[in-house]
Amino acid sequence: MYLLYDLVLLASAAVLIPYYLFRGWRQGKVRRGIRERLGFYTAGQLAQVAGRKVLWVHAVSVGETRAAVPLLKRLKSLYPEHLLVLSNVTETGHQIARDLREVDLCLFFPFDLSWVVQRVLRQVRPDAVIIVETEIWPNFIHGASRAGIPVILVNGRISDRSFPRYRLARKLIAPILDQIDAFCMQTELDGERIVAMGARSERVSVTGNLKFDMQVHPVDSAERERLRGAFRLPEGAVIWVAGSTHAGEEEIVTAVYRDLVAAGESLFLILVPRHPERCRPVREMLAGQGIDVGLRSALEERQSPFSPGEILLVDTLGEMLTFYALADLVFVGGSLVPVGGHNVLEASLVEKPVVFGSYMHNFKEISSLLLNEGAGLMVNDRLELLGAMRQLLGDAARRTAMGRSGAGLLERNAGATDKTIAVIDRLVR
Structure with missing residues (x-):
């Protein structure tokens, strides 16, 4: 399954990589963005993670990043000895992430190709991976699981529109979900749906929606x-x-x-x-x-x-x-x-x-x-x-x-x- 997935991604790369190059060129980020997505980091970035305990939080875009702020603050407070890494897929999410004081290192999430993922995990060496909302990246999750890195899905949500599609693909999704160590779902219904998709029920908890915990500095x-x-x-x-x-x-x-x-x-x-x-x-x-x-x-x-x-x-x-x-x-x-x-x-x-x-x-x-x-x-x-x-x-x-x-x-x-x-x-x- 993972080999087939890699082949599909490689075929897509013929379109995706020129897109990222063009978009990065327009925004002046052609080298950093594309290099990070391929798992090539600067000496400074590697020096930050070297010899450190690392908590890696992944939030795909702006909404997920903002929702994760209360969690990021608490993680920073409870695990001060850990380096807090936050990754994003989108450029806008990455820009928001860079302004968060709690985050020690902001990265673009790697392309989900097996050899890219292996390179990234070997360099960053996270002690745990925390994925915000229902972002299922097969090679990344598989690579973390094989390396003995706990994977935790938080603020999980399965929408009415996506659930039928997930159910149809249950035979493909269930082995991936089996490699996730814990699921923190927003509602009871979300918990039931993730179990129906193949997650182990004993790993599923209903923890509520992180968006209700957002805080803001009052404006007098x-x-x-x-x-x-x-x-x-x-x-x-x-x-x-x-x-x-x-x-x-x-x-x-x-x-x-x-x-x-x-x-x-x-x-x-x-x-x-x-x-x-x-x-x-x-x-x-x-x-x-x-x-x-x-x-x-x-x-x-x-x-x-x-x-x-x-x-x-x-x-x-x-x-x-x-x-x-x-x-x-x-x-x-x-x-x-x-x-x-x-x-x-x-x-x-x-x-x-x-x-x-x-x-x-x-x-x-x-x-x-x-x-x-x-x-x-x-x-x-x-x-x-x-x-x-x-x-x-x-x-x-x-x-x-x-x-x-x-x-x-x-x-x-x-x-x-x-x-x-x-x-x-x-x-x-």
């Missing part, structure tokens, strides 16, 4: 005023942040924004595309509609504040929670187009009302909880988004109540980090 009124000035936000305007948007959503959001401003609302939109590299086409689209746009990266050059009807387009990473903290209203993208949604709890973390679309299959449980608590609103299309915005703009008390309900939901569901650490500790110590 003085800091908020300072940030409003730094971001050139218009005085007195209601701030609407549309975060993690995808292609097709910016058009919907800006159409609603223009309708509201034309109706006399003193409203200002901060638009944060999920992938910063998309800011150029988004900016061109907005300019084509006659909308004045300012880039986050160019704010220092701007002297005057924005006006309602204009847009701040965020082309940087790592400031989402700051913008949410400044918002009066939050829309979370990936939900009006069939992406599956993004982490709506980030808005609740800073006590903001959150609106999202109906494509929330990646956050089905969380979105249901928010709706049941009255902390969020779900919309299906542009007209429903316009209606929801009109309701909330006209009711400041409701906005405040929704934000507080979301914060209460987080508080009541916290504790996944403690339960996950208890499982990890049995295998690490």
Whole structure:
């Protein structure tokens, strides 16, 4: 099976490696990114891991990296003698990871070819591998298991969409799952599903969702005023942040924004595309509609504040929670187009009302909880988004109540980090 898997990956490499080379060249990372994915590290990186105990946490992209922060902080506190390594697949996830103080070394996750994996594990020599959410990398897991390295899957989730496909491939997946030493699943249903896929039931624990344990440095009124000035936000305007948007959503959001401003609302939109590299086409689209746009990266050059009807387009990473903290209203993208949604709890973390679309299959449980608590609103299309915005703009008390309900939901569901650490500790110590 592993030989066949290697052959399939090699065939794919004819497309993937030129893609990574081109993308790396555009972002100035051609050598480091591709070399790390092939298991070639710098002398400095190798010196960091030499002779050290290593805990390797893998989080594929931005969402998984942010979800892992409470766990990373606890690991750093409990195992100070270990070097904490965090790997990512995506460039955006890697950029977020590099800003985490708890992480000692950030790496790109290796291509899952057997000889690449063997080279990587031989050099890094982790004492344990912790995989965030359901990332099943056959050669990496197999290589770690053969080397006697415990593999722990945390914050595990099996979606309604992926479960039927996993069940069909059970004969292929079960041997891989058998090499994972512990599964920390978000819900009872996720636990049942991973067992149905081939995991040993005695290795499965229901530990909850790490996203409920997220923390943020509070922004007081003085800091908020300072940030409003730094971001050139218009005085007195209601701030609407549309975060993690995808292609097709910016058009919907800006159409609603223009309708509201034309109706006399003193409203200002901060638009944060999920992938910063998309800011150029988004900016061109907005300019084509006659909308004045300012880039986050160019704010220092701007002297005057924005006006309602204009847009701040965020082309940087790592400031989402700051913008949410400044918002009066939050829309979370990936939900009006069939992406599956993004982490709506980030808005609740800073006590903001959150609106999202109906494509929330990646956050089905969380979105249901928010709706049941009255902390969020779900919309299906542009007209429903316009209606929801009109309701909330006209009711400041409701906005405040929704934000507080979301914060209460987080508080009541916290504790996944403690339960996950208890499982990890049995295998690490």
